[in-house]
Amino acid sequence: MPNNDRLLSIIRGRCAEAVIRTDDYRGDATVVIRPERLLEIARVLRDDRELAFDLLLDVTCVDYLGQQPRFELVYHFYSTRHRHRLRLKARVPESDPTIDSLVPLWVGANWLERETYDMYGICFRGHPDLRRIYLYEEFEGHPLRKDYPKEKRQPLIGPGSKGTYKPRPPEIPHAHRVEGMLGAELMRVQLGPSHPATHGTVRIVLDLDGETIVNADVEIGYLHRGFEKECESGFYYQAIPYTDRLNYSSAILCNVGYCMAVEKLFGVEVPLRGQFVRVIGGEISRIADHLLCIGATALELNAFTPFLYALEARELAWDLINALCGARVTSNFVRIGGVSADLPEGFAELCQQNFKRILELVADAEGMLLENPVFRARMEGVSIMSPERLIAYGVTGPLLRAAGVDLDLRRAEPYLIYDQLDFDVPLGSQGDNLDRFLVRLTELRQSIRIVEQCLRLIPPGPVDVDDPALRLPPKGRVFNRMEDMINQFKLVTEGPKPPPGEVYFAIESANGELGYYLVSDGTGKPYKCRARTPSFSNTQPLAEMVRGRLLADIVPTFDMINMIGGECDR
Amino acid sequence: MLTVVVVSVIKALIVIGMVLNLAGILGWVERKGSALIQDRIGANRAAIFGFAGAGLVNTLLADPIKFLTKEDVIPRGVDRLLHTLAPCVALFPAIVAFAAVPFGDRLRIGDMVVNLQAVEIDVGVLFLLAMTSLGVYGVVLGGWASNNRLSLLGGIRGSAQMISYELAMGLAVVAVVLTYGSLDFQEIVRRQGHMIGGWIPAWGILYQPLAFLLLLIAGIAETKRAPFDLPEGESEIVSGYFTEYSGIKYLMFFMTDFVEIAVVSAVVTTFFFGGWQVPFLASEGFVFPWGWSVPLPHVVVVLLQVAAYMVKVFIFCCLQVLVRWTMPRLRYDQLMWFGWKVMLPLGLANLVVTALVLLWIQG
Numbered sequence: 001m002p003n004n005d006r007l008l009s010i011i012r013g014r015c016a017e018a019v020i021r022t023d024d025y026r027g028d029a030t031v032v033i034r035p036e037r038l039l040e041i042a043r044v045l046r047d048d049r050e051l052a053f054d055l056l057l058d059v060t061c062v063d064y065l066g067q068q069p070r071f072e073l074v075y076h077f078y079s080t081r082h083r084h085r086l087r088l089k090a091r092v093p094e095s096d097p098t099i100d101s102l103v104p105l106w107v108g109a110n111w112l113e114r115e116t117y118d119m120y121g122i123c124f125r126g127h128p129d130l131r132r133i134y135l136y137e138e139f140e141g142h143p144l145r146k147d148y149p150k151e152k153r154q155p156l157i158g159p160g161s162k163g164t165y166k167p168r169p170p171e172i173p174h175a176h177r178v179e180g181m182l183g184a185e186l187m188r189v190q191l192g193p194s195h196p197a198t199h200g201t202v203r204i205v206l207d208l209d210g211e212t213i214v215n216a217d218v219e220i221g222y223l224h225r226g227f228e229k230e231c232e233s234g235f236y237y238q239a240i241p242y243t244d245r246l247n248y249s250s251a252i253l254c255n256v257g258y259c260m261a262v263e264k265l266f267g268v269e270v271p272l273r274g275q276f277v278r279v280i281g282g283e284i285s286r287i288a289d290h291l292l293c294i295g296a297t298a299l300e301l302n303a304f305t306p307f308l309y310a311l312e313a314r315e316l317a318w319d320l321i322n323a324l325c326g327a328r329v330t331s332n333f334v335r336i337g338g339v340s341a342d343l344p345e346g347f348a349e350l351c352q353q354n355f356k357r358i359l360e361l362v363a364d365a366e367g368m369l370l371e372n373p374v375f376r377a378r379m380e381g382v383s384i385m386s387p388e389r390l391i392a393y394g395v396t397g398p399l400l401r402a403a404g405v406d407l408d409l410r411r412a413e414p415y416l417i418y419d420q421l422d423f424d425v426p427l428g429s430q431g432d433n434l435d436r437f438l439v440r441l442t443e444l445r446q447s448i449r450i451v452e453q454c455l456r457l458i459p460p461g462p463v464d465v466d467d468p469a470l471r472l473p474p475k476g477r478v479f480n481r482m483e484d485m486i487n488q489f490k491l492v493t494e495g496p497k498p499p500p501g502e503v504y505f506a507i508e509s510a511n512g513e514l515g516y517y518l519v520s521d522g523t524g525k526p527y528k529c530r531a532r533t534p535s536f537s538n539t540q541p542l543a544e545m546v547r548g549r550l551l552a553d554i555v556p557t558f559d560m561i562n563m564i565g566g567e568c569d570r
Numbered sequence: 571m572l573t574v575v576v577v578s579v580i581k582a583l584i585v586i587g588m589v590l591n592l593a594g595i596l597g598w599v600e601r602k603g604s605a606l607i608q609d610r611i612g613a614n615r616a617a618i619f620g621f622a623g624a625g626l627v628n629t630l631l632a633d634p635i636k637f638l639t640k641e642d643v644i645p646r647g648v649d650r651l652l653h654t655l656a657p658c659v660a661l662f663p664a665i666v667a668f669a670a671v672p673f674g675d676r677l678r679i680g681d682m683v684v685n686l687q688a689v690e691i692d693v694g695v696l697f698l699l700a701m702t703s704l705g706v707y708g709v710v711l712g713g714w715a716s717n718n719r720l721s722l723l724g725g726i727r728g729s730a731q732m733i734s735y736e737l738a739m740g741l742a743v744v745a746v747v748l749t750y751g752s753l754d755f756q757e758i759v760r761r762q763g764h765m766i767g768g769w770i771p772a773w774g775i776l777y778q779p780l781a782f783l784l785l786l787i788a789g790i791a792e793t794k795r796a797p798f799d800l801p802e803g804e805s806e807i808v809s810g811y812f813t814e815y816s817g818i819k820y821l822m823f824f825m826t827d828f829v830e831i832a833v834v835s836a837v838v839t840t841f842f843f844g845g846w847q848v849p850f851l852a853s854e855g856f857v858f859p860w861g862w863s864v865p866l867p868h869v870v871v872v873l874l875q876v877a878a879y880m881v882k883v884f885i886f887c888c889l890q891v892l893v894r895w896t897m898p899r900l901r902y903d904q905l906m907w908f909g910w911k912v913m914l915p916l917g918l919a920n921l922v923v924t925a926l927v928l929l930w931i932q933g
Contacts, residue, residue: 187719187723188719189719189720189723191806195808196804196805196808208723211723211727211902211903298898299805300805301805301898301899302796302797302799302803302804302805302897302898302899303896303897303898304604304608304895305604305607305608305895305896308608308609308610309608309609312609368896369898372896372897372898374797374897374898374899374900374904375898377900377901377904378898378899378900378901378904550901550902550903551723551806551807551902552800552803552806552899552901552902553901554806555805555806
């Protein structure tokens, strides 16, 4: 991209002596810096008017075992003003894996750095609360390091454990020691990990003064299952089913993001029809996701009836996904270089029929909720957070749009065929829970509009790339031609092999920016496969949003954040 | 003397049977009703020989048996006495409150006149208020004895809510009492027997529409059901004051809710919808204003009245089920705001206006 050159030259100009090298690979601008200068450069990146990288998307690390220095920290930035991206890299040695913390600049770096500490053992100087985030304190070692065997088990309790574990009372680090009303003691309450409102396992430890929340701490990680380690141990195509399980309520979107990241690594583009099919599948997933979010919010405010209406509508959306790929939840629909199947016959009619009913049900649920003064009173003005603060936390997606920030990657950096489609990006004004609800409701209707347009515009042709290095040849050819037989054998046993390099690719998933950062060393397995998931960043401000509010306000706020355990805990 | 005792026992048994069965039936109505509202099939596993309607009978039997045979879990650190006492304390006043509510007019059997009311007390209204006030103890004890912070929160919420809404309820009741000049339920019902202009039944709703609304809303708040189900707000505090209950004790809390629904319906019916009165039904039979009359034997008239009473109560129970399945839950501050700043001033205003109007009419 031409503006990457300009961007990189600006950065080189601003902090020449801190930059080791810059490069621009497949459109990703990358700057490699000296680790001791990180904080200084980061400040320039954030505050310089021409750079204005206000969104810290991701912090992670790559373990180059055997190289010196061993660990490479990778930061991804985005500018909501200029809409450009940057990758910042800095190497730290194994003997002293320490680097400055970015928490003073971006409050959202907190959890990201804790995760990096947890997984790689990198220490962040100046981090306010450097604890493990996914794993338990008693865990030994750092599992994403290349020398940590994948099969190693460290159960905390039960067979195979050391048996030294003692349960601790719940703690809130850095809790304000304040007295309650009339000098009363605060009451410490735990919501979760198993609690009716915490769909997706999460624990919220609270200090309550009567019903008012004084301190809050959100503890995630109960659904951590080593997504990255699993992906790194398999071929590129074997990671697709794992991506299904990131955001299991909109699995196809996760598939699309991953496959497009791999395609970016290969430098291939899917034929037009394939792109249309991906948009159709993805948008139906988005519909299902928003329906669940809306329904669950209603349910947890005890409006059971709209919840069931929303779920019936989601069933219909799932019927469509079922027609596309034969599965309802974990679809495993998209392939590297195409999709698993073309649209089935009569799909357009089925869509028309189901969308009609979905819209009816949504209108009913909407009427029951939005015209109900109790529902409005519960949502209006609750958990407002300024757009600047949300951005500092790295929040994206409907949450950010509800606060009035126009950032939708389908618009901002159109991928697939979104630039040919006509749809609106709804924005909220106030950023309260009602705005968040309305944004999702409107997006849902826009997604239906998008699918209807796609079904009208979809051109004939192949859905897969015609590249024997990526897609399996048809069975008829495999059985009759030697070359295709060999090709099939190699693809299955060795996997497609991308050229060495690294890419970051992001799509607009139902909850915000879903990005994949892939590092290839030229073999069939990804050297690093990192998913930047929106739920993780979106859940982080929860504690701040509910502080000072009533206990009951946690419920709608948590629902509108729409934390999906699989996506948040990976 | 013996006959008086026998008659009293029979009446008491009738009322208890009525209340408990109504609670059971409401459990079924709630399941089927919510299913109807929500586009689902609802409870259909308890059919007899494939006849789904029989599910009602079956549910009445199956539910208690299921709960009775379940393990009664008592967590560690629980105050055993209070933990066991709480559900009883909750259920007892709710059932007893029914005793004062008349379900029919006088029944004459030979020389004996039986007042169709379990207990004939001339201050029935006070008795009812006293009994509903006692209900709060079950909630508080359950929350406190459970040794669970979420239960405690539920108990505190429950007590604050019930005390707040009792005021509005009391004020609404006082206005009604002023209107009829009696604290006796039977008397209040009889006063609603005549026709205004010969056509419109002189039911309380015409005299006290605001009190009706206040009493109904406060009543729903007393039953702790949506939108006032904060004490059990399951998305915030799991199940509130009965989080730590299981088996038959859980069922007792559950039944308390349904019995309270029935109590609220019965009170609303008695105060505002003529209790057992049937429009145009006098003691000799139907007398219509356009001159027709259908003479009926005394027993049939009494049975019709009892049936009318039960139908009215059932309609209000269904109304409350409908409300429960359409309304989301209020937040604590909103609940308090509504109770103290809307219901209470309205109740006071209603009382003052009622008093002034009465003064004007009588003076």
